[in-house]
Amino acid sequence: MELTNITGLRGEVSVPGDKSISHRCIMFGSIAKGTTEIHNFLEGADCLATINCFRRLGIDIVEDGDIITVHGKGLHGLSAPDDILDVGNSGTTTRLISGILAGQSFDCKISGDDSLNSRPMKRIIDPLTRMGANISSILRNGCAPLYITKGSLHGIHYISPVASAQVKSCILLAGLYADGETSVMEPSLSRNHTELMLKEFGADLTTKHELDSTRATASIRPCEELYGQKIMVPGDISSAAYFIAAGLLVPDSEILIKNTGINPTRAGILKVCEDMGGDITLLNERTEGGEKIADILVRSSKLHGITIEGDIIPTLIDEIPVIAVMAAVAEGTTIIRDASELKVKETDRIETVTDNLTAMGCDVTPAFDGMVINGGKPLHGATIHTLLDHRIAMAFSIAALVAEGNTNILDSHCVDVSYPTFYDTFEQLL
Numbered sequence: 275m276e277l278t279n280i281t282g283l284r285g286e287v288s289v290p291g292d293k294s295i296s297h298r299c300i301m302f303g304s305i306a307k308g309t310t311e312i313h314n315f316l317e318g319a320d321c322l323a324t325i326n327c328f329r330r331l332g333i334d335i336v337e338d339g340d341i342i343t344v345h346g347k348g349l350h351g352l353s354a355p356d357d358i359l360d361v362g363n364s365g366t367t368t369r370l371i372s373g374i375l376a377g378q379s380f381d382c383k384i385s386g387d388d389s390l391n392s393r394p395m396k397r398i399i400d401p402l403t404r405m406g407a408n409i410s411s412i413l414r415n416g417c418a419p420l421y422i423t424k425g426s427l428h429g430i431h432y433i434s435p436v437a438s439a440q441v442k443s444c445i446l447l448a449g450l451y452a453d454g455e456t457s458v459m460e461p462s463l464s465r466n467h468t469e470l471m472l473k474e475f476g477a478d479l480t481t482k483h484e485l486d487s488t489r490a491t492a493s494i495r496p497c498e499e500l501y502g503q504k505i506m507v508p509g510d511i512s513s514a515a516y517f518i519a520a521g522l523l524v525p526d527s528e529i530l531i532k533n534t535g536i537n538p539t540r541a542g543i544l545k546v547c548e549d550m551g552g553d554i555t556l557l558n559e560r561t562e563g564g565e566k567i568a569d570i571l572v573r574s575s576k577l578h579g580i581t582i583e584g585d586i587i588p589t590l591i592d593e594i595p596v597i598a599v600m601a602a603v604a605e606g607t608t609i610i611r612d613a614s615e616l617k618v619k620e621t622d623r624i625e626t627v628t629d630n631l632t633a634m635g636c637d638v639t640p641a642f643d644g645m646v647i648n649g650g651k652p653l654h655g656a657t658i659h660t661l662l663d664h665r666i667a668m669a670f671s672i673a674a675l676v677a678e679g680n681t682n683i684l685d686s687h688c689v690d691v692s693y694p695t696f697y698d699t700f701e702q703l704l
């Protein structure tokens with residue numbers, strides 16, 4: 275994809291459904307009794323991988339126009355797949371489905387693409403093993419392919435070393451099949467869609483927040499059944515992030531992004547934009563199915579550098595590539611720290627972000643847990659090596675809009691993973 279600098283992005287857009295919530299609707303719907311009707315499901319490759327996995331596990335999932343219907347078979351209704359489960363590029367699919375499969379009475383194997391099969395799975399293998407699951411890394415390298423066989427699960431109290439919603443969700447889902455209470459404490463609160471949605475499906479789940487910090491413990495008790503729901507998936511704030519950044523950075527812009535999820539455990543980017551001096555207004559705020567939603571109005575702004583660290587990091591982890599692009603344009607220094615999780619995403623995002631920003635003329639230094647960006651130097655067009663990471667392709671498509679000359683985004687089709695219509699949305703604003 276070849277892009278160049280522009281001015282005046284104006285108009286109203288809607289971004290596709292939230293990726294995290296879309297995965298969960300399919301998974302929870304499959305192990306619930308009755309039907310789950312999903313509106314505004316994200317048709318990205320990652321969520322389609324989740325649908326395919328549950329079809330292989332014997333669940334009938336019907337797509338009819340904008341509505342997806344999952345014919346759930348209850349907590350014990352999945353059946354043995356006839357082949358290896360292909361999770362593609364999706365860490366969320368891998369880690370959450372492992373929690374469910376640990377509680378089944380059949381064997382199965384899970385594998386994905388090269389990127390997925392190099393991401394750490396010990397973080398779920400260890401707690402699941404403590405629960406009595408039989409799960410192993412087939413190549414004994416702590417990564418997928420994974421092999422899961424019948425185990426007998428008991429509840430544990432797990433103190434997670436990482437603030438990861440995928441780890442938390444994996445353990446809570448296994449907890450549905452355990453013989454007692456299972457709880458997960460994490461160092462900072464990660465996205466809480468699993469907790470909110472499982473409660474809607476009828477799970478016996480509670481969350482306790484500590485008064486002096488953002489630490490929280492989620493606890494689940496086994497229940498008889500979950501029950502199918504009707505779900506309207508909000509727009510994905512991680513996808514909206516690119517248009518928020520475009521609206522702030524491209525001169526003479528005004529963009530309204532409709533129906534976007536602003537769950538506080540996901541919306542750290544809004545605070546960062548505000549702290550950097552961005553002109554952002556939330557309109558029409560409301561709550562649906564426990565999830566907060568709003569329309570986001572963004573106008574061109576002069577940004578300045580800030581420090582981004584600590585408990586806010588999990589609430590914006592997937593947005594750091596595009597935040598780094600904003601920081602490259604902002605006046606002054608932006609420091610991003612406490613974000614070593616970036617190294618274990620689809621690519622090492624500390625490296626892919628800093629290498630590509632450097633190629634565009636930015637003064638940026640990588641660190642072991644983040645980066646330091648001395649912003650304000652004019653960016654110039656470059657060849658962007660996405661390494662097939664969808665977030666890198668989209669973040670640097672925004673950088674291209676404010677860089678002098680042409681930018682070539684290599685393998686830009688990888689946006690299909692989370693936002694297949696990304697470049698179409700873009701066109702609507704020209």
Ligand SMILES: O=C(O)C1=C[C@@H](OP(=O)(O)O)[C@@H](O)[C@H](O)C1
Pocket residue numbers: 293294295365366437438439440441443464465591592615
């Ligand atoms: O639970 C989820 O839906 C996700 C959790 C995050 O990963 P971690 O749990 O590894 O932080 C995030 O990066 C990913 O895109 C989606």
Ligand SMILES: C=C(OP(=O)(O)O)C(=O)O
Pocket residue numbers: 320363364365366367592619620665692
């Ligand atoms: C990290 C991401 O997703 P996953 O972990 O599900 O592959 C992402 O979408 O940026």
